[in-house]
Amino acid sequence: MPADLVLHNGRVFDGLSLHPTATAVAVAGDAIATVGTDAKVLAVTGPRTDVVDLRGRLLTPGFTDAHAHTFMGGIEALACNLEGHRGAGGVQRAVAAHAAGPGRNQDWITGAGWYKGDFDGGFPDARVLDAVVPHRPVHLINRDHHSAWVNTAALERAGIDARTPDPPDGRIGRRADGSPSGILHEGAMSLVARLLPPVTRATVEAGILYGQRHLHALGVTGWQEAIIGDYAGYPDAAPAYRSLAASGQLTGRATGALWVPRGLTLQDIPDLIGDFRERRRINAEAGFPTSSAKIMVDGVPENRTAALLEPYEPVGCDCVPASAADRGPTYLPPEVLDAVVAALQSARFDLHLHAIGDRAVRTGLDAVAHARTHVPSGGSWRPRHTMAHVQLVHPDDVPRFGELGVTVNAQALWACSDEQMRALTVPLIGEDRAQWQYPFASMLSGGAPLAMGSDWSVSDADPWQALHVAVNRTHPDHPGIPPLVPREALTLRAALSAYTAGSARVTRSTAGILRAGLPADLAVLTVDPFALEASELHTVAVDLTVAGGHVVFER
Template sequence: MPVPHAEWVFHSGAVFDGRRLVRGASAVAVSGGRVSAVGSDSELRALAGPATQTVDLAGRLISPGFTDAHVHAAYAGVERLGCDLAELSGAQSCLDRIAEYAALTPAPGNDAGWVTGGGWYKGDFPGGYPDRALLDAVVPDRPVYLINRDHHSAWVNSRALELAGIDASTPDPADGRIERGSGGHPSGILHEGAMDLMTRLLPPVTAELLEAGILHAQEHLFSVGVTGWQEAILGSYGGYPDASAAYRSLSRSGKLKARAAGALWVPRDTTVDSVPDLVESFRNRRAENVAAGFSTRSAKIMVDGVPENLTAAMLDPYLKPCACAGPESAGERGLLYLPPEVLQAAAVALDAAGFDLHLHVIGDRAVRTGLDAIAAARAANPGFAGREHPDRQHAGRHQMDKRHHMDRRHHMAHLQIIHPGDVARFAALEVTVNAQALWACNDDQMRDLTVPLLGAERAAWQYPFADLEAAGASLAMGSDWPVSSPDPWQAIHVAVNRAHPDHPGAPALQPEQALTLQSALAAYTGGSAWLNRSAGGSLVSGAPADLAVHSANPFGLPAPGLSAVRVDLAMVAGEPVFVRDGAAGGTPARLQRTSA
């Protein structure tokens, strides 16, 4: 009986299956949107026929496509369509771009008189936070609102403050802070919940703009080999509306080709009394989204902020006052956005309803508080999977909750500062490490802003990836784009080297916490896909053909060369979604017909 020919055969390379290099494998065949075979060139030669597309890997690596376990694709896409500062370096280049953008003819994303966008970097400004006077000098008459790269602060000019009525008498909200200068007058920086004082005035981010932003982000993510992701906030945040409707629309239309999922946002004003209504709304939203082909089985809770503005929650006080907050910040231990009893109530109820908890944690107090909440959920719901819910009126919905709950994939993102006593708890509680590895390096922000606030002892507790892995924790990876680059190879480079390629002279950050290349690549492919409950993430026979062809075999490169690896071809369900022009060795990705 003749062997059916494959639609694609990739040969003469190295194969990573989502966990490790496959010994003896050099070829992958794809048919019907799935991997049909993995083996040697000689074993797969019989699958190539007259209509087969062949790709000569010429020693390059083929792997599953990357899955980004924590990304803000909607925000990133919209900001790239607006006043985009994300890829700039230096204060003057930011100001020049802002002035150029303000001079453009108003268009979607640049209307209603406002200049909006984001991506400025704290390390480009003394003390981390620029003054409104800098904006006033380049845009004196129009209001300006620019979110910084980590999305925990916004930079505004005097006109924006005037329109919002923010002055020296305006109190700080409970979940944020207004930076102030002399006389208590606002300096132009709004931290965390203080951003909401401005967002009611901003031009609306329309459904059309959100869809355009997601598609723009999808194109860029494909170009770096990301074929699936988790949208880390679906809800009203920082001036953005819930992007769920845009994702549903794109999913129904077939324009959303990536394997995208999302995390429903738990607002920071949640109380113990409001938790039942929150969970009921999440159930309804989950059902509506999944009916459109868009999975939202994660619930995102921001436990704390970031250390540079003193909002990361610390077990012990910061070492010195924040330069921008004034001497009154002495003794500050940061913010827990939800009181521990509220976080615990929400964790228990969401866990019981079958949601995967996705916790933003940066400071060591936030990590411990988050672990305590997950421990409470594990203790409160150990037998839920085997119980029928007594509410027969909603039996179908709660049966779905029960099935979900049999496999809970709770995870913590960022994990900058972990007290050594908490490292072993991740494996014990089955909490996956959702790492943003690109941050684990000594860059300008780390040196000038972060370490002076933490001190040497706590600085040594940062991003302990190797210790977490050695203790048995599962690893996944994400970028937090637009906070940082979505290119997985940049993050993998830092995970392995503990140094950033743009800072070659800086010492490695806790080099003993480096991961192996195999561990880092597995985390960004199979680990993140598993966390995301994605069908992708594996390069084995029968798996969806979501794959990436890389510009080299990184396992044959010296570690400092990892950041130079690029993606030559990306595929989702057997369909090429990106082919790099001029890929090394000839035509894009060396696509060519073969003879029988």
């Protein structure tokens, strides 16, 4: 039978390596029909075959983003989107414009995307927002989704003042006199988020579709929603995903990780497992797999909520007084983490662990080791546990990823010395521990599987920005700054394989590899990146994206 689509006269990266002889790929229906030479593939063309001349460009599997917040990113982009608005002045202009826009008669102003690296100490004050919106409440989530910035009207609406205690899983930013500064960290975000207007199903669906278009334009054909469940004012996105899958509007291979709430107790675990089993069944029947469970082991270092083995350096912070005992929290006690990881593995869920501090990494690995020992193996199912972020890893724990088979889910764009790293992170962890950051090459050489994700909208969703940093350990916007721990740089082959075959594997997708019979998820790049200097990798883009045999983006 003639192929529906033929791409020829290029180079082919099959998800594992550059193919030694292939220059073309044929697609029939939703699957790859042939991978081979031009002569072999062009032989299956017919009068209705769509033929694309690659002109030497590289053809790869479609990227799979193994850790994204796609629906949140879409919702935020359609609200007061602060991405690209830098510093206090940029935020004020964006908020003022939004306040005067189509929703000017509404009550709340909501949005996201401000950057901690733009502000002294990382966290601005409510008064900056009061200067442009003094009467309407404002709620703005920062890029990493671990803090919210609100104005005084929002604080008053929530009844937050100097006497308000910190919640168990969060902190209220305070000024020197004890009054709330307008910054809410982690669980304290919910003190205001619970008052926000409900996010409707229509809004979630619009966010998913926006995010899908954005990802497809970057060559991304599959992604894992890193949180499926009620979180920080957002609802469970699964009903919207099920609806879009049923209507045929979901063109990407979306999967989800069910959210394990902070504050879980040992007594809660049986009910949680029962609930997760049922949700997995319902979602799978509707075409939205949710076979992973997301556990946030700790927070982030810039607000001292990343869990460290040794105390933070004694530098100032608005969120908690520096002390010799300050090592940051873990959100579940070790005995609860061990028990829920074992129970989830027994119920055949893959773990998706958020771990940034070295103590969180060790605690998470310990929980996986505990489950490996205490959960009986049987049948053909094998866990594909993944640990996302892995920013600070004690050298003793680097080989444990390979030993335990835990996939490193790398957000490689962060592995560089940007403003936030230099001004906020390194002063808190110190120069010595800074050398333990993002040890991707060491973990890979120790046998750890490697996947990649963007954490969009926390950071840029473009895979080529992350791949640039993975290979160079410098940010393309700061080429003159020395690389961050350059010995941990990856080869382009290893990094590209992680973002395609590696990420598809942890999401249990059959895509990610260009082989006859597998899904026709493809990306045609603007160039052959293997012919570029490493310093030019950030210039690579995508000309054509194919998902399930259908063109979903064309430049």
